Amino acid sequence: MAAPQQQKLKVHGPVAVTANRLTDGVVVWRTPDHGWSVDLNDAAVVTTAPEAIALLAAAQQSDIEAVGAYVAPVLLDDGxxxxxxxxxxxxxxxxxxxxPR
Structure with missing residues (x-):
């Protein structure tokens, strides 16, 4: 089985890179300034496979902050x-x- 970064990535519409924050497991989204945010509206959204691959590669190098990064589909609705x-x-x-509490 090929490693995820070696698999062919297909992009059909807008996507963003998401992961889980290492310190507490919270869902985070890769931002345009190469940081992480808990707010999906802060995410860097791309529409082509090469852009998504570059965004994902940069996110995977940041595995000291967030782990399990992958490309996820998103929708754009009025900003x-x-x-x-x-x-x-x-x-x-x-x-x-x-x-349970």
Whole structure:
């Protein structure tokens, strides 16, 4: 099996790079200034495979801050960035059930 960075990345619309913050596991998004943000609206959004590959490669080099980086689909709606699939909607909104306290 090929490593993720060796697999062919297909981009069909806007995407962003997401990961989990190393210190607490919170979902983070790669920003245009090569940082991480918990706000999806701060994410660097790209629309081509070469842009996504470059963004992902830079994010993976930053694995001391965030781990498990991957390219995720997003939607653009009137200047806002929204999750592009069910998995990302759950990651942004949190668990689909109430956690015990």
């Amino acid at each position: 806002h960035v929204l999750p592009g699939n069910l998995r990302e909607r759950i990651r942004v909104a949190g668990p689909t059930f109430e956690l």
